[in-house]
Amino acid sequence: MNASMNDRKKAVLLAAVLLVIAILCGIRIYAVSHSSTGNGQALYADIYQSGELLETIRLDTVTDEYTFEVPGEGGASNTVCVRPGSIAIISANCPDQICVHQGFISTSLLPITCLPNRLVIRVREEAVCLDDTTLVPDGVTY
Template sequence: MKRTRFWVGVLAAAALLSVGAILLLGRWSGGGHMARIYQNGVLIREIDLDSLSAPLTFTVEFQGRTNTITAQPGRIRVESADCPDQVCVDQGWISDGTVPVVCLPNRLVIQIEGGGDGLDSATG
């Protein structure tokens, strides 16, 4: 009888610790959507998309070519580019880390990190 109480107590304590850890980790890791913009492999700008209150538009230049980037609360896109294929413009808005925006001719990459549950479309 004492053994059963002991193991019930151990399991209850483990369950409480697990729930507490999940709640704490969820609170710390559930940060906002952070857009990171890389040019030629170098981080050039970070934007907290959840803290934006108005649209933000700016231009990035690489070897005489430009990309115009627009960010709004929770999402970001390449609005215009002077690259030949326009793949980055045609991709449109991104709002999670599933697929980055990439402009190969201008060596630009936009990635979003955070704000999600850690699952991508393949696992979700």
């Protein structure tokens, strides 16, 4: 009976440790995905087609929503919508529509990718100068 009680205690302890690790990982993922750019960070969206940078948009300075077309090879077309702090592909003539269903993004966790039309939209943060001599460090610097 003592051996089974010790095994049960070890199993409960292991389960508790794994639960704590899972909770801490969840908190970290939530914090990263909901981080804001209010700490001296500029938010940019880089739009690539066939590996070539077409346009860079500073999302944190956008005040009004607007849309524009990105034409591609062979009649390919994507409609991009830019909102303050986020960007999305709202229509495309690709067959699977995965890029459209991804919705608006505002972090660098997952880029929007339209493989049939060879279009990639990546969001990135960059430190901005507060004055002529001071750069604000990003989260990686700490």
